[in-house]
Structures are given as C-alpha cells and as structure tokens.
Amino acid sequence: MERGRGALGPALELVHTGRAPTRAVLTAELGVTRATAGAVAAELEALGLIRVDARPTAPAGSQGRPSHRLSVAPDGPVVLAAQIHADGYRAALVGLGGRVVATAPGCMTVPADPSHIIDAVVGAGAGLLRSSGRRCLGAGLAVPSAIAEPDGTALNPLHLSWPAGAPVHELFTEALAKCGVTGPTGAPVPGVTGNDVNLAALAEHRHGAGRGARHLLCVATGHRGVGGALVLDGRLHSGSSGLALEVGHLTVNPAGVPCHCGSRGCLDVETDPLAFLTAAGRTPGPEVSLLQQSRDLLRTEYADPSVRAAAELIVDRLGLGLAGLVNILNPDRILLGGLHRELLEADPERLRAVVADRSLWGRSGSVPILACTLDFNSLIGAAEAAWQPVLDDPLAALA
Amino acid sequence: MERGRGALGPALELVHTGRAPTRAVLTAELGVTRATAGAVAAELEALGLIRVDARPTAPAGSQGRPSHRLSVAPDGPVVLAAQIHADGYRAALVGLGGRVVATAPGCMTVPADPSHIIDAVVGAGAGLLRSSGRRCLGAGLAVPSAIAEPDGTALNPLHLSWPAGAPVHELFTEALAKCGVTGPTGAPVPGVTGNDVNLAALAEHRHGAGRGARHLLCVATGHRGVGGALVLDGRLHSGSSGLALEVGHLTVNPAGVPCHCGSRGCLDVETDPLAFLTAAGRTPGPEVSLLQQSRDLLRTEYADPSVRAAAELIVDRLGLGLAGLVNILNPDRILLGGLHRELLEADPERLRAVVADRSLWGRSGSVPILACTLDFNSLIGAAEAAWQPVLDDPLAALA
DNA sequence: CGTATTTTGTTTAGCGTCGGCACAAAGTCA
C-alpha cells in the first residue's frame, strides 16, 4: 500500500531546496500527517532520490525524540548541465540540491558555429556521465540569448556571432541523442534550453540569495547588454513566448547614446561593462572579457576619482532602470549579477537610495537589493530546469 | 457517497466563465470521467450554484444523445459589488457568470470623505440585497487608486481628494458589518478591495475580450494618469505588495512635461485625457469629465486636422509605452480601456504598427491589441474578486 | 420503419491516497 503519491513532488522539492531537514518539518511544510510524511520519505528513499540518516541527530538544547536527517542522496541520479557564454562553454553533472558532482574543464573557444559548440559541450557532458557511471535524468543548456518558446530558437545571440534564430533546442536535443545521453527508459533524455540570466535567477531562487522570495527579480550584465529574469512563486516567468524580462530597453538616460533598438539611452547600452569602461575613460583591450576588465578596474582603482565617478554614474542609471521595473513588477527582492553585482557591492547604499527615491512606493517599503551568491548560477540553473520534471512528478520521471 | 469534491471549484469556474456549456465538455475540460463530472454537476446544482436543464438541447447537425445545458443558477446567490470613481459611486448585485442582477442608480457626488462614501455605497448595496432577498456570499470594492496589500490602504487616491493611505479595506469591512451584509453563517461577508484597473482586467479576462488569454495586459486611462494590470493564468498579478503594474511612469517622451514622480515625459502625463485635450489645443471645461470631453472630441471632430494630429501623437507615445511593457512582460494579448480604447478604435493600425516597431520581437509575432468590451468592467471585476473564494472552494464558502 | 451507431448520462464496484488514532521509540527534565 504505497502512500503519499500526490505529495511526492512537493516533498522532493522541499528536500531539494533544503527546506525539509527532517521528517518532522516535512510534515509541517507539506501540511500532512506524520504518517504520510513518513511514507513519502520512505518512497523517495526507495527511489534513490533522498537519504534518511540511520542514526538520529539530536539538535542541541531541545527535548523530545531526536529526528533523522533528510538529505539529497549522495550517489543519486544527476542531470547534465551545459552553458555557452561569450568566451567558450562549460559542462557539468549536477545532482539534487544543486550539488555539482563533476565538472569538465571550462573550454575557451569562441563559439562560432552553434551546432559544433553544442555538440562539443554535450560531448564533454556525456564523457563525465560515462566516467562517473551515474544515472542521468535530464539535461539543460544555458545560452546568452533570448530563447523563443515553444520553438526553442535563439533570437539574439549577439555576442556569440551566431545567426539569429538558431534552433538551439533542436540542436541540443539532437546532440543528446547523438552522444547517447539516455535516461532510465533507454531513450535520450529530454533537453531544456533557456536564457542564461533566466536560469541563473532560477538557481539563485532555489539555492542562493533568492531563497524564499515570492517575487524575485534578477538583473545582470556580463558582456554587452543587460538581462533580466523574474521568478514568481518558484516558477520562472518567461512570458507567453519566452521573451519576457527583456529589460535592456528601458530608458535610463534620455540624452544617452543611440541603441540598436532605435531609441537612445537604453539600460542595455548605458549600464553594461562597456558603458562603465567608457565612462571611466578607459579603452577596453581585447585580451580579457569586458566584465573582467571592468571588475578589475572597480576593485583595484576605485579610489581613482574618475573610476568612482563612472561607477556612480552607472549606479544612478541602473537605479533608474530598477525603479522602473519595481513600479511594474513590485518584486519583494532584487538580485544583481555580473558587473551590476560588483557595482552594488562597491556602494550598496547609493543604489538602494536611487531605487527607493525613483520608485513610486520606494519610501514606504523599499525592496531589498542583494548580490547573487551562487557560483556558476547559470549552469546550476540549467540543471534546475532539467530537474523540474522530476520535482513535478518523481514517479513519472523515473519510469 | 458524495463524489467530486476536489474538482468542485474548477468545475464551477468553467460554468462561471461559460467554458462548460454541458456535462460532456465539463468532462473534457476537467480531464475526469463522465461519472465524476456528472457527480460534480449534481453537487453544484444541489448547492444552488448552477442549473442543469431538465430538457436536453440538441445542437443542429450532430448525432448522439443530446446534452443537458449547464448554466449559472438564475436565482442563485450574489455578491455585492461597489465602485468609487472620480465623479461618484455605484453599487450592484452580481451573480455568477458576471450577471448584474440589480443596480443602484449611479450616484454623482464628489467623494470627499472616504468613510462617508464607502458607507453610502455599501448602504446602497445593502438596500439592493434587502429588496432582492437573495443570499450574499461576498463583497468587492473597486477604487481608482493603488491599494497596498495586505493592509488595504489607498496609496494614491489622487482624483478622489482622499488622504493618501486611507484604510479602504478596513472602512469597507466596517461598513459591511454596519449595514448588516451577512453571509450564510450570519457573520458579515468578507470584503475585498482593489484597484479599478486591476479589477477591470480580471473581469475582462473572465467575461470579456480577455477570455482565454494566458498573459493578459490591460492598460487604461479614465481621468488623470494611466493604470495597468496583468492577469497571469487567470489570477491577478498584483506583485508582492499589491503595487505592481504602476505603468504610468515609463518614459515615452524624453523631452516631455515634468511629472510629479520627478521625471519628465511619463506615460501618466503624456497619454491621459488631459494630455490629449491639450495636444488638440482645447482647454478642458469643468462641467463633464475629462474622459467624456476627450471622447466627444475624438468622435465628433476626428476630421479636424488638429484633433487627428493630437490623436496620432498620443497613440505614438502610448505605443512606445506598450512596447516597453511588451518587452518586459511578453503578454499574449493587450486590452485597452478608457481613452486608450477610443484611440485604438479611431486608428487600430497605427497603434499596432508602433508597438510592433518598437518592441523587440514585435515583428516576428506581434501582440493582439484589443478594446475592452465589458460595460462596467471595474464593477464586474470587484464582483469577480468577491466570488474568488467561492470559485476556489464552493463547499467552504457556503458553509 | 426498424436497427445500427453515436454520444451522453448513470450505476456499481473497487482502488489509491490520505487523515485519525493508538502505540512505540528515544530523548530531556525534575
């Protein structure tokens, strides 16, 4: 008599996100009886997804029977996570709980042809799978471009020198089949594809600085342009065709530089690494990434008045853009990544003040603005997206 | 053995929105067996919420056994709907299916003191309830101001000359108790309060031009300023504290007039009725509302070049604002109300072209932009919000 | 005109999931 089938998914998600360290809190979080929570935990353990400690652990200074700790199975199944960025690609195996199980050395090839690069990164992931010998339940790919749904084409892979409309999802699926990345049924695992900032936001919500937020807004800039993402009640909001949160074309400087969108003074061109370097009077070199150059500048020469002034200028513009987003989305937390994160950490108060001042209700209850905390959050996010079917229905996903 | 308790709410919602005209389609829509759908329908009928026709109706040119029509119970329970606007207030009783059962004559008093007006409108509604003798299950109030959640205070009741922060929800709840608007338990019915544009969007989604949209964006202007609303998967998205979709401060004219928000050229001041009248070179008179004046001008003098030019100017700015929202929210449908609706109908192609041109992915797949179709949509929306608990769990709401 | 077909609705039996409850286990507190 197997019990707790309906609660299986929610329960796994609670353990996955670390919100259910014991069966007792699982009981409370699920709102079921102890009997059900126990059965659910037993079934998840039988499925090889979670581990229930044999020995109970007594928390200091508490009475009652000590509870057995619940955790993600250390040798459980994994998903293949892949990321393509301006300078190369990266592949990894990620278990439940966002644990990186194995990583392929990050390759630094300029990703010219989409099909080659996707084959290469999936090949690297497949190699990790073979050498680790672990079961694979899914695969996710993060790409620095808007991905149209449901076709899965990359609409603006600007700094990848890919053709617009590249069929990323199709290529990824084919590569997974070609490289023999198969699931429990023997068929190739399903592949999910997404924008890197979107996936990073998902990862931060599950395992990083976004934990517990109901309406999480994420804004980041890595190379050129600015990306945004919104996680609502734990699910990525990607709009009706995957193109939501293209925040780069909010006007933040009416007298600013022209943007390819036809307007001028867009967030995209006014707050990215190039804008910062230019504002600081530096000419970017070709050797390292723009993000790296601006990060270095910010960290080593913040005392220089011109650098500081440039940072403040960018912060003010970013604040204006964030305020606009706050007026529209009313998030309960904002996370910043890439250069925006560095700018926040350089002067947290200035950015918060601008946002509070320029958003309509900022004074009454201002929004917490925090830095992303997860390393490789886009990669972890790709894994999260791949885990989603398992979290939604563990039994179906393992069948 | 009562069957179909869990599916009760979804089933009622399907009948409520007219998407389940017979038990057969109810079966299909719910994804359950005919047995369950039949039991659910029987139970809803027993609760007095829906009606199952005694005689079957045979659709022309179809074989098989003709089905019995499902409809909302004509003499079922109602909710009290109330609306306060710049020129007065309105009260009505609304049944399931958005049917207005009774209306109090719209009162045209300038609503100076919140407590008096709310007492008056609830009093009018209570009078309707007494004379109709129908059961009341809830009450909703639409207000032309952002309403902060969860406290229910009106943050910017600008054209009501109310104090900012007026405790609208509290006053509404008190008025309901004072006027003896009681539910099945004998206790005063719960009151829900919301922004008028938000509620209008909800109503349009359930019964109007928004039917079937998964991501519905609504933008409207009635008097001064511009309001927005977003309905996601059938639920109003009001942000983490009820303040989302304050779309009025998107920049649509960098060289425009200053706005009270500190910026200039905001949607709020560049596309409202006053902006249109001013652009057409007219000085607004005090006798009728700004909306009425601009509507009259648009309808009767559209041939006048200055009027037409003003309309096109406003349409271009509105298009810019909508394009910004499309980039951020990626809705699958846009609905316009108030003057914006009139402007759309005066020249649909121009607005659609501007939005397609200025939104990032507008060319590939442009968003349908339609006019609101429901009369008194804010009022109906207040009723919808009041019906929500019943739709979520009919048994609990009737207990 | 009668029979087959199609579609709708109902009845009955049964199963899976969960809650309720009693009981057991493993610690702290006095």
Add this chain to the structure above:
DNA sequence: TGACTTTGTGCCGACGCTAAACAAAATACG
C-alpha cells in the same frame, strides 16, 4: 526513575476518484 515531549509507525476507514458495464436519447441508414 518516572513524567513529559517530540518523532516515527501500523492499522483502519473515509473520501475522491477511475473503470467498466449499463441505460438513454438522438441521428444514420438500409
């Protein structure tokens, strides 16, 4: 050592559904 607190399990029944057979009411067709 015994009372208390908290965690975990076994058993039973209730509830909410599915499956499948049956019944009903129309059209289609020979």
